[in-house]
Amino acid sequence: MKQQLIKISVLVAILIGINLLASFVFLRWDLTQEKRYTISDATKNLLQNLDEQIVINVYLSGDFPPGFERLERAIKETLESFADYGGSNIAYRFIEPNDPKLQEELTQKGLIPTNLFANEDGKRTERLIFPGALIFYGGKEYPVQLLKGNQASGPEERLNQSYEGVEFELASTIRRLTLKDRKKIGFLVGHTKVPPPRFSDLLATLQQNYDLYFDAQNPDSWDKGDLLIIPKPDSPFSEEEKYKLDQFVMRGGKLLIFADGAQVDSVSLEGTFAQPLSLNLDDLLFKYGCRINPNLIKDLSCAMIPLNVGNMGDKPQIQPMPWRFFPLINNFGANPIVRNLDAVYSRFPSTIDTVMAPNVVKTPLLLTSQYTKTLKVPALIAYNEARQQPDPREYNNGVKTIGLLLEGTFSSLYNNRLLPTDPRMSSFVGQSKPSKIIVVSDGDMIVNDIDYTRNAPLPMGYDRLTRYTYANKDFVLYAIDYLVDPKGLITARNKQVMLRPLDKIRLKEERTQWQLINLIAPLALIGLLGLGFQWWRKSQFAK
Known part of the structure; x- marks a missing residue:
């Protein structure tokens, strides 16, 4: 019993030590093939040398189709990375611009809206979205468009191009507002x-x-x-x-x-x-x-x-x-x-x-x-x-x-x-x-x-x-x-983010099979873990 208490105490001490170390040392590993969560050294240097707080209001927020959800998620992930390096000098929030007055104000400030079409309850609906942000610094503000890319590309590919450009568009606008050493x-x-x-x-x-x-x-x-x-x-x-x-x-x-x-x-x-x-x-x-x-x-x-x-x-x-x-x-x-x-x-x-x-x-x-x-x-x-x-x-x-x-x-x-x-x-x-x-x-x-x-x-x-x-x-x-x-x-x-689309033909043919696997496999895994844990307890107490 005494040995078990010592082991538990050592484990708790190690966990506390790791947490204390993590509060002083920032480490991150990007395990994706294309390093999609890694920002450039120039961006890191820019963020680490901010003198005042940057406030970023992003207006791409709400219930979107998967492509725009992915772009919204990319913006959030990028801003989280910015906050890791900029600390308290980076503040951001996501705002859903439903108010017509706000929409008119954003348009006047230079954000270009986009018409989003969707099918809801069998009806084709249309609404205005603002895939952009306003960045505030030192009493100045500047709009930044986040939906960019080549118009000749398909919608999915253009959204992916916008995904790839999020870091540059945000960082270049921050540089524009904070620039001191001008060429x-x-x-x-x-x-x-x-x-x-x-x-x-x-x-x-x-x-x-x-x-x-x-x-x-x-x-x-x-x-x-x-x-x-x-x-x-x-x-x-x-x-x-x-x-x-x-x-x-x-x-x-x-x-x-x-x-x-x-x-x-x-x-x-x-x-x-x-x-x-x-x-x-x-x-x-x-x-x-x-x-x-x-x-x-x-x-x-x-x-x-x-x-x-x-x-x-x-x-x-x-x-x-x-x-x-x-x-x-x-x-x-x-x-x-x-x-x-x-x-x-x-x-x-x-x-x-x-x-x-x-x-x-x-x-x-x-x-x-x-x-x-x-x-x-x-x-x-x-x-x-x-x-x-x-x-x-x-x-x-x-x-x-x-x-x-x-x-x-x-x-x-x-x-x-x-x-x-x-x-x-x-x-x-x-x-x-x-x-x-x-x-x-x-x-x-x-x-x-x-x-x-x-x-x-x-x-x-x-x-x-x-x-x-x-x-x-x-x-x-x-x-x-x-x-x-x-x-x-x-x-x-x-930055390059690869599109990895699902095989739509296989998806249609094997839909039921994969649904059953996703439903049954987790339950089976939990059951096996439970049986294994019971077997281990019996073997321990049998001694």
């Missing part, structure tokens, strides 16, 4: 005729996270930033400007270039005229590993334009017609920038070729469909072509790259070009630090349209005909994240 981005507007309001959506978004400067005519100050954006240039760079760009890259600076391969100007109501565009950057890009070709891509996967197809009486008939010079990019490379990205809207893009460049890794980001045709410039582009039914056999040029990531150590274009007496030799760098460049052969991708009735900018990628906003802004923001902070929160976009 500097130069926006080089000196070589574009696009008026500033047409860049306003991008600039307003970037100013929330970064310090912007617009040194259009002062290349000497370009190297004070971490990243230079070249937006839709239409006039050539001087040799001195090109040298400054080269040395900026050599010193580890990053470039994000949105440049057309051909200049397209309106000439009449009948069509447009495309001609070669000389920016004096061809040799620089060639040295770094790519070339923007002087051509235009026609793609059967494309957006629409309004076109006059005839008159009814004295009134013109305007109908949307496919315009194959406006490819919808829904084919992406293997990189966190474009992972689970929705389609991107492009206008008159050109092809990009890769060329040999030592120590430079080239990753295609934006790719056309396989049904493409290229048009060499100069060329007249007639609007009447939209009326014609295309022959798919002519669109056989295959997948084309219009967005390319270059990363590695670059060699300067000016190696062996400067004379020893050149005063620039004292500061010249011939081989770069590790750097990154993204080249997109469509300058219009970052240009927003204008709503002239309200005199307000429309979002980047907004299509007036379909009233749908494509993922142009997401692409640009993710690209900038990757360029200026490659080991930061953007790594959370690499």
Whole structure:
């Protein structure tokens, strides 16, 4: 009896010791194959260095179909992990937005609602849900959409893509609100005729996270930033400007270039005229590993334009017609920038070729469909072509790259070009630090349209005909994240959660069998454990 009391006392002491240790030491093991419950090191670092409390109100709450329940559960699990690392600085709650006034308030604050259809008692019902959250910090609040992903995917796959993106969407919004060390981005507007309001959506978004400067005519100050954006240039760079760009890259600076391969100007109501565009950057890009070709891509996967197809009486008939010079990019490379990205809207893009460049890794980001045709410039582009039914056999040029990531150590274009007496030799760098460049052969991708009735900018990628906003802004923001902070929160976009759907045919055929197993097996197991325990007691007392 005394020995049994000692054993029990030792066991209780061990349990108390384990509990005390657990209160001081945080340990977690993620045994899932894809590490779905593990958050990135960058997110952990962000949460562990919060100065004030973050309050997160999630409005995806209620009785949902299985797919949305899974997304709701993923948000809860992610926030639980956030609280483990952020401690008392992370507070969250789930709110079911049934009140119409609350729904209107959430919409005004930027949360986009979704119509959810369901069958209840044989009737098809519809209700509004808000798959998003509002995050509060330091007197500021910011909306975050949690239902994202590619629209072309099926509902189940898109929900899974949203599941994979929960950590990044929440963490990137927290970073936006708490950011102190802001990166500097130069926006080089000196070589574009696009008026500033047409860049306003991008600039307003970037100013929330970064310090912007617009040194259009002062290349000497370009190297004070971490990243230079070249937006839709239409006039050539001087040799001195090109040298400054080269040395900026050599010193580890990053470039994000949105440049057309051909200049397209309106000439009449009948069509447009495309001609070669000389920016004096061809040799620089060639040295770094790519070339923007002087051509235009026609793609059967494309957006629409309004076109006059005839008159009814004295009134013109305007109908949307496919315009194959406006490819919808829904084919992406293997990189966190474009992972689970929705389609991107492009206008008159050109092809990009890769060329040999030592120590430079080239990753295609934006790719056309396989049904493409290229048009060499100069060329007249007639609007009447939209009326014609295309022959798919002519669109056989295959997948084309219009967005390319270059990363590695670059060699300067000016190696062996400067004379020893050149005063620039004292500061010249011939081989770069590790750097990154993204080249997109469509300058219009970052240009927003204008709503002239309200005199307000429309979002980047907004299509007036379909009233749908494509993922142009997401692409640009993710690209900038990757360029200026490659080991930061953007790594959370690499998270992959595998869908493991049940075999519906086997489920139907073996339904009764598995129901019986699930009903009887637990009872049988409990019975066996009880018999085993009785046998053990008898054997102990029989002695």
